[in-house]
Amino acid sequence: MLEILTFPFFQRAFIVGIILGALMAILGVLVVLRKMSFFSDAIGHSALAGIAIALLVNVNPFWGALAFALLVAFGISGVRSISKLSLDTLLGVFFSASVSLAVILVTFTPGYQADLISFLFGNILTVTSSDIATSIVIAAVVLGVFLWAGKAFVAISLDPALAKAEGIPVKQYELLFLLLLAAAIALAIKFVGVVLVTALLIIPAATAQNISRSLSQMFGFSVIISIISVSAGMLTSAALSTPSGPTIILSSTVLFVLSIFVKLAHAPR
Amino acid sequence: MKAVDSNTPALAVKDLSVVLDGYPILENISFTIPQGSTAAIIGPNGAGKSVLVKSILRLIPKAKGEVEILGINHRNYRKAAALVSYIPQYLDFDREFPLTVEGLFALKSARPLGMTEVERERMHTLLRMVGMKEHLHKKLSALSGGQLQRTLIAYSLMDHPKILFMDEPSAGIDVQGQETIYSLLERIQKEEHLTMVLVSHELDIVMQYADQVLCLNKELLCAGIPKKVLTNEILERMYGTPVGHVAHGHAKH
Numbered sequence: 296m297l298e299i300l301t302f303p304f305f306q307r308a309f310i311v312g313i314i315l316g317a318l319m320a321i322l323g324v325l326v327v328l329r330k331m332s333f334f335s336d337a338i339g340h341s342a343l344a345g346i347a348i349a350l351l352v353n354v355n356p357f358w359g360a361l362a363f364a365l366l367v368a369f370g371i372s373g374v375r376s377i378s379k380l381s382l383d384t385l386l387g388v389f390f391s392a393s394v395s396l397a398v399i400l401v402t403f404t405p406g407y408q409a410d411l412i413s414f415l416f417g418n419i420l421t422v423t424s425s426d427i428a429t430s431i432v433i434a435a436v437v438l439g440v441f442l443w444a445g446k447a448f449v450a451i452s453l454d455p456a457l458a459k460a461e462g463i464p465v466k467q468y469e470l471l472f473l474l475l476l477a478a479a480i481a482l483a484i485k486f487v488g489v490v491l492v493t494a495l496l497i498i499p500a501a502t503a504q505n506i507s508r509s510l511s512q513m514f515g516f517s518v519i520i521s522i523i524s525v526s527a528g529m530l531t532s533a534a535l536s537t538p539s540g541p542t543i544i545l546s547s548t549v550l551f552v553l554s555i556f557v558k559l560a561h562a563p564r
Numbered sequence: 565m566k567a568v569d570s571n572t573p574a575l576a577v578k579d580l581s582v583v584l585d586g587y588p589i590l591e592n593i594s595f596t597i598p599q600g601s602t603a604a605i606i607g608p609n610g611a612g613k614s615v616l617v618k619s620i621l622r623l624i625p626k627a628k629g630e631v632e633i634l635g636i637n638h639r640n641y642r643k644a645a646a647l648v649s650y651i652p653q654y655l656d657f658d659r660e661f662p663l664t665v666e667g668l669f670a671l672k673s674a675r676p677l678g679m680t681e682v683e684r685e686r687m688h689t690l691l692r693m694v695g696m697k698e699h700l701h702k703k704l705s706a707l708s709g710g711q712l713q714r715t716l717i718a719y720s721l722m723d724h725p726k727i728l729f730m731d732e733p734s735a736g737i738d739v740q741g742q743e744t745i746y747s748l749l750e751r752i753q754k755e756e757h758l759t760m761v762l763v764s765h766e767l768d769i770v771m772q773y774a775d776q777v778l779c780l781n782k783e784l785l786c787a788g789i790p791k792k793v794l795t796n797e798i799l800e801r802m803y804g805t806p807v808g809h810v811a812h813g814h815a816k817h
Contacts (some may be wrong), residue, residue, distance in 0.1 A: 328661055442676045450671045453663060454656050459620045460729075462645025508703070509664045 299533045307422040308486075308539070312431045312525040315483050316495065318434045320521035321441060321539050322479050323500035324514050325472065329452050334371070337386040338473075339480050341367035341393035346414050347400035349446040356414065359430070359483035367393055368473040388508040417488030419529070426469040426485070433482050437475050448472055449510065488538040499524060505554035522551050572635040573758035574599045574727050575620070580629030582619050588782070589615050593629070594789045595778055600728070602753060602760040603772035604765065604790070608803050611781045613763045614653065617729050621650055634726060649720035651732040653763075656711065659705040663727070665691070666700050667716055674720040683722075690718035692756075694748060713745060719750065727759045734766070746773050767794070 301306050326335050345363025346356040367389050375385055401411050413421075441448075447468050450458040459465045483492045503516035528543030537541075573596040582590040590612045597603045603611045618624045618629050622641045630637065633644040639724050657663075669687040673679035679687070691697045694714040699707065707715060713733065720728055746769055753760050764770055770777055771790050779786040779793070781802050786793040 328658065330658075331738035420673065446671050446673070446674065449663070453661060453668075453671075455653070456618075457650065457652055458621050459623055460645070460648070460652075460700060466644070480787045493633045502659065507662050509701075510662050513662050 297423065304420055304422070305529075306388040306531065307424065307427055307525075307530060308419045310427055311422045311486060312419055312529055312543070313522055314430045314434045316499070316521035317518050319492075319495045319501075320499040321514060322476055323496040323521075324503070324510075324517050325448055325452055326476070326496055327500040327504060331476075332493060332497050333383060333386055334368075335476060335480065335496050336362060337371070337390040337393075338364045338368045338477060339484065339492040340390055342481055342484055343397040343402065344555040345392040345481075346484070347397040347404065347411060349377075349406045350411070351400055357481055357485065360414075361395070361478055361486050364477035364481050365474065368477050372469070372473065379518075393438050412492065413488075414484055415488050415490055416538060417484065417486050417491065419486040419543075420541040430482060432558055433478055437478055438441060440471065440475060444471060445469060449463070449483065461541070484493050487543065491540045493542040494547070495521070498544065498551050498556050502547065502551040505551075505558040520547065524550060537547040569635070570599060572599070572615070573597060574631070574634055575603075575761065576603070576630075576632040577620065578630045580619065580631060581627040582615055582624065583627040584624070588627075590619070590780075593780075593784050595784060597759060597761065597776060598636075599759050600757060601764065601775040602750075603776040604762045604764050604770040605778045605780055606764055606770055606802075607780035608765070611802070613780055614731050616780065617650070617728060617731055617761065617763055617788060619649070619660065622727065635687075640801070646723070647726045648729060649723075649725040649727070650729045651716045651720050651731065651733065655704075655716065657704065661705065663704050664701055665696065665704065665707075668704060668715070668719055669722060686722060686809070687718075690721050691715075694718045695753065710745070712787075714748070717748065718743075721756060724740045724756070725758070727761065728753075729761045731763045732765070733762060734764075734769070749773070767799075770794075 326332060342360035342364040345359035345361070345366075347359075348363070349356045349359025360546050371382070371385050371389055372476070375382060378385075384517075397411070447458070447463050449466055450461065450463055451465055455465050480492050480496070483495055499521035500513070500517045502520045503513045505512035507516055524547035526541050528546035529539055531537065531546065532539040532542035565700050574597075575597040577596070578594050581588065581601070582795070595618065607613050607617060615624065619626050620638060622638055632638070634647050636644040636647070638644055646674070654735040666687070669683075670679050673683050673714065675683075694717055696711060696714050696718060698712060699753060704712060704715070717730075717733075730749070732748065749760065749762075750773055752758065755801060755811065771794070774790055776788065777786070777790040777794060779798055779802050786798045
């Protein structure tokens with residue numbers, strides 16, 4: 296099994312896995328604290344329509360996924376601000392419409408169904424050198440912006456009215472966060488797929504929340520847990536010849552279950 | 565920031581009206597509050613007290629009127645925001661939110677991570693002032709109502725505001741705790757040279773601590789020194805029923 300560690304394709308996959316894991320783990324903390332899991336799932340699935348359009352017109356699927364994820368994220372926010380419908384209702388509408396659109400578009404793209412399936416479940420072992428470069432650039436931009444705006448994001452997550460009274464332009468920061476989230480999701484889809492992308496975002500952060508005493512600990516633990524999950528998942532997938540994305544997610548789920556026991560052990564009696 | 569002329573009112577509100585979901589909530593409210601004073605906004609439930617404060621702070625839109633905060637029109641709220649702090653009636657946060665008292669204060673820092681030594685010193689001074697120094701590493705969710713209120717008061721003073729708006733400072737606190745919160749606010753007001761605008765429904769507290777009272781029930785029914793303007797007639801108009809008064813002999817002079 297150790298031999299696989301020397302293969303360039305595995306090393307490339309490992310590098311991208313670690314970068315993506317850390318990126319998703321950081322954004323995931325705010326997604327979990329703001330109860331945006333289903334929202335992230337919806338924009339992840341919506342990205343499938345963008346990928347289908349990109350495949351149809353022969354453009355890099357990342358840009359299609361990013362554009363459509365953003366379109367749906369802004370669409371949901373926009374409709375929510377002018378209607379009285381609840382967020383989960385709007386998510387249901389946009390989610391189903393986007394997936395339906397993706398399925399219909401695929402029928403216009405003969406021969407590409409296999410590609411679309413690969414975006415459903417992803418394949419981290421198909422990473423190229425240019426994927427590494429793209430991941431580094433996008434992750435650096437997202438993390439840079441997050442570092443600059445992170446405190447405002449946390450203040451808004453704590454209490455939006457208080458943040459607004461303190462002069463934080465809440466709407467602009469909300470849009471910025473959606474942009475970062477859409478970019479990270481679009482980037483991760485290629486490797487873990489639409490179905491599992493939310494898990495990569497949510498599970499490490501939720502695990503960290505179970506064992507953290509402060510927000511800075513939660514960010515730190517989330518990144519560490521994500522990196523351990525990606526590493527363990529990739530090695531297990533290589534050893535057992537299982538699909539990489541689902542194996543990574545199951546590894547993080549094992550850590551999540553363990554964190555529940557840790558939380559129970561430390562709960563006041 | 566340019567120093568504010570001491571004659572400029574801390575707050576000047578003119579003909580402010582607020583309509584929410586088609587219903588008029590506030591109509592033609594006008595008043596001024598001088599710098600360095602404590603003003604209490606009183607009125608029955610649903611009188612529009614919180615709405616007035618939120619409208620001043622641009623948290624909800626107004627239908628018409630003008631508001632100036634230390635001479636700055638609140639249309640430029642981001643400029644005025646540096647001069648004000650606001651403590652809402654309830655902090656609307658999830659009990660699982662893992663923010664500690666120290667983490668909360670770090671949100672006020674311009675540094676992307678942590679805070680500067682000067683900011684840390686200010687945090688310690690303020691927490692000591694409100695008696696919360698030993699709770700620095702506690703999660704906000706682990707604090708009692710009174711402890712959270714004290715923490716928020718200290719947090720609100722972190723960047724040296726000129727005006728502090730508080731919506732029901734004693735909500736969710738027992739009577740003994742209320743007394744302590746108001747005594748604390750009075751002490752802080754003197755030490756930090758603040759203007760305070762409090763929303764309250766407790767007449768005794770208003771009589772004891774406020775320099776100026778604004779009686780509200782959709783419209784402004786009275787404005788002035790509490791023991792002069794809080795007549796039984798005004799109270800009856802405000803609450804719609806006779807209210808046993810008021811003069812407990814410990815009004816602020």
